Amino acid sequence: MLQGSQSWNFINQPVILSTGVVGGPFEGEGRLADDFDHVFSDIWLSETTFEKAQTRLLEEASYTALAKVNKKPQDMQFMFAGDLINQLTCTSFASRTLAVPYFGIFGACSTSMEGLALGSFVVNNGGADYVLTGTASHNAATERQFRYPTEYGAQKPPSSQWTVTGSGAAIVSKSGSGPVVTSATIGKVVDMGLTDPFNMGAAMAPAAADTIEAHFTDFVRDPSYYDYIVTGDLGKVGLPLMVELLRQRGVMVTEEQCIDCGKIIYTDNQPVNAGGSGAGCSAVVVYGHLLNKIRNNEINRILVVATGALHSPLSCQQKESIPCIAHAVSIETQGVGAL
Amino acid sequence: MLVTMKVFPLRRILFCFMFLFLLVSCQAGDYPKKTVTLNEETVQAETLIQNIDPVTSAVAIHNEKELYAAAEVEHMARLRLESIRKEAHERLTDQWPEKTIFFSTDKKALLELRKLNNDLAFKSVSKKEIDKRLSKIEEYMKG
Amino acid sequence: MMMYLWAFIVGGIICVAGQLLMDKAKLTPGHTTTILVITGAVLDGLGWYEPLIDFAGAGATVPITSFGNSLVHGAMAEAEQHGIIGVVTGIFEVTSAGISAAIIFSFFAALCFRPKG
Amino acid sequence: MKMKQKPPLTDAQRTYQKFAAKDEPQSPVLLNCLKAFLIGGSICAFGQLVQDFFVYNFDFNEQTASNPTIAVLIFIAVLLTGFGVYDKIAQFAGAGTAVPVTGFANAMSSSAIEHRTEGLVQGVGTNMFKLAGPVIVFGTTAAFVVALIKTLWGYWGG
The missing domain is CATH 3.40.47.40 (Stage V sporulation protein AD)
Structure with missing residues (x-):
């Protein structure tokens, strides 16, 4: 329900039933490595292109989240997901695999919360029992899209940031236990x-x-x-x-x-x-x-x-x-x- | 990324450079100077070139119709190599107006001329081979 | 041996000029190298680049500035022989080694390697 | 060359930009220049070594030796790019690796390798000059203008 000018207050408190988090090798060396469900040791994830690798990331994260609560993709009513690559192809390919009714959303790096907000809204208002939301990014796929080829020797200034190779997915549900x-x-x-x-x-x-x-x-x-x-x-x-x-x-x-x-x-x-x-x-x-x-x-x-x-x-x-x-x-x- | 960043602390690189320069300066020995001269004219040509101020060493070989000469100059003078070449060429032409003068500061030409000069002093080299080698040197000089 | 020292110094200075363009003027590497190539061409037009090559050897031929220099050189050499048309036909005369090497090696690299990320 | 006519900034934007610029971490210019000098310089010194190698051992004089020298440097740069090392060195060296001809080779080979996934013609062929193109375009045009002026100068002036 609308609160103030641009906010939603979720009275029914949708639950984040489970989450799946996967990362690449570089993230595995990072500070939060222990919180990943799975860390891939190869940035290609054994795929032939970086874009396929990113698709894999989202698939793996989604399946991990589903497996934790013994759910199947068919149990999900909707999926809100997106990424940074042209026309959201990576997310669309992942949702082709999952075959869940799908909303592709683009919010660049804000996609994760855009998806969670929309998913929670739908669940809160009785539009669904289970909603899958998530996003993924792949360092090399993003670099080549937004900057230079990955092997190109351009010095990055100290204000630049490093695109994370990883994906997080969450299942939002009407009831159950978990953070709300x-x-x-x-x-x-x-x-x-x-x-x-x-x-x-x-x-x-x-x-x-x-x-x-x-x-x-x-x-x-x-x-x-x-x-x-x-x-x-x-x-x-x-x-x-x-x-x-x-x-x-x-x-x-x-x-x-x-x-x-x-x-x-x-x-x-x-x-x-x-x-x-x-x-x-x-x-x-x-x-x-x-x-x-x-x-x-x-x-x-x-x-x-x-x-x-x-x-x-x-x-x-x-x-x-x-x-x-x-x-x-x-x-x-x-x-x-x-x- | 991680690994390479660790390998490149600036101090280590600086150290490597100092080491390199030491190594290089140790190797900078003298070039074996040519001691044997063939004839008067060669000596004359060589001293004539060496009299030009920044020239450090010179070598010359005469043919019936041509004079081939090359020189090495002080490094700081390399910025005006063109004018030095012109001057040397002029002096040589004044001295031997009847001959075609080839003068160069190219390292390869210098090397080959020295080699040929050495060979001429110690071995018998056929006329044909001299001509062949000189025309090759002429090629180098063009560059 | 002086040659190595000066190659190092002159080459280094050209790179510092590039670094200043990148850091101070906030140019991309593409802009920087483009500016340096044009600079090389203009310097050769003024007749200043050739003495620099005599002086610094590879210190002047290895930086990308020499690309502009040799483009002008090729054009000029051909222009001397064939007149004004030579300016167009001769441009790549001298630089062909660099460009063809880069194309050929890059192509085979594309066959052999994949990006490491 | 530069596009003009940016929409005028509002006061809020201008205030924020000043505010953000104050806190923006600056590139360590002096250190970067030192690194560029050392790495760029040693690439050139190495080039001199290769060039002398060609002069002493092969049929090249000082001028013609620079062609095979550049080919060798390009080969090494392409190899380093292929092994994924060049961009790591470049983050350290900055212009030290971008300005020498090795940077040109890196620009071409990195694009070529990157776009291999789109096929040989549409990927490698189309994109190889994606980054190195400007250098060739502007180099050629500048050289044309310079050489034209010089030639015409020769006709009229001397």
Whole structure:
């Protein structure tokens, strides 16, 4: 049900019944390796193209999530998924395999939360019993689409981010046990006129700040309501910018409260410059690491704000600025958070 | 990515360079100087070229109609190689106006001329072979 | 031996110029190399590149600037023989080695290797 | 060459851009230049070594030896690209590996290898010059203009 101007309050509290998280070899060396259900040792995943590998990632994550609760793809009513590759081909191929009624969504790196918000909305309002949502990204497939061939020797500036090879999928259900989705705030496109595709963090920070501010206004909440405000891939550059922007607007978040998926997924020794990014980044960190923390009762409430840069290589070359978006979804421990 | 980044700390690279330069400077010995001269004219031509300021060593071979000469110059003078070539060519033409002068600063031409000069001093080389080698050298000089 | 030292220094300086274009002017490697190639062509037009090659050897022939230089050289050599038409017909005369080597090796590389990511 | 007529920025955008630029991590220019100098310089010194090798042992003079030298460097660069090493070195060396002719070879071979999955004609053939193309296009055009001016100068001036 609509709350405020751009938020949904999920009164029936859809449950994230299970999640599946897979990653590539580079992510396996990262800080959150233990939270992956499966780590592939080969970036090709034994496939012949990187795009097929990305398709495999989403398939594996989805099947893992299904297997955990003994479900089959036929048990899912709908699937909300997307990725970064042209025309969502990788996701569409994966959904061809799964054969679940399918909504392809594009939100760049915000796809994970866009899918979760939509899926939860459908389940909350009785549109489905089970919804599968997920996203995947593959470092090499994304690099070749958005930047250069993977073997091309172009030096990356310190503000650039490393696309995560990985996929996270979640099953949202009407009932059951698990963390619950309590609300969502859908962001609008914010464009601050930045044009540097190697500095996404700075471009996306205003979008994140905008959505977070809207969330707290719509729900008349204080930031202290959440244990963590988790941004999806602002990186080392964007996160402090967002915190600063929020404070300027009177949303008093604390430094410790704000964490970023791109910042925590890799260790400091990994040469990823400003951190991780890509559609898969927020998906694997939230569906793996953070939901595990909620399941273990280490934390109770998080607000996940996945941010996306909605540009294309073409639009960048045509000197367009980078339009950005952010979607916020709050996930809470079952039975704790009801307003 | 991980591995290579670890292999390249700047200090180690700097060290490698110092080592390389040491190695290189140790090897920079003298080139075996030609001691045997064939005839007056050759010596004359060689000294004539060496009198040009930045030239460090020169070699010349006379034929009936041609004079082949090559020289090495101080490194800093290599920036005005063209004018040095012109000057040497002029001086040689003044000295032997009846001959066709070939002058070059090409390393390969210099090497081959030295080799031929050496061979002429120590071995008997047939007229035909001399001509062949000289025309080859002429080719190198064109470059 | 001086040759190696100067090849190192001059080659290094050209690379630093490229690095400054990339870092300070925020150009892509594509823009940077393009600018350097044009610079090489213009320098040769002014007659300054040839002395640099005499001086620094590979320090001047290995950087991409020499590509512009040899393009002009090929054109000029042909123009001397065949007049103004030679400017067009001779452009790739000298550089063919570099371009054909790059095409051939790259093609076979595409057959033998796959990206390592 | 540059496209003009960007939509005018709003005040909010301008304020944010200033604010973001302040915090943007800068490339360590001095360090990068040093690295580029060392790596680029040694590639050139190595090139000199190869060139001398050709002069001393083969039928090449100083000028003609630069062709096989460049071919050798290109071969090595393509090989390193194929083994997936070149881009790692390049992240360290920056322009040090982009400016020498090895960077040109890397641009061509990386595109060729990358697009192998789209087939030999449409993939490798079409995309090989994707990154190296500008160098050839602008190099050729610039060389044409320069050589034309020089030739005409020769006709009229001297």
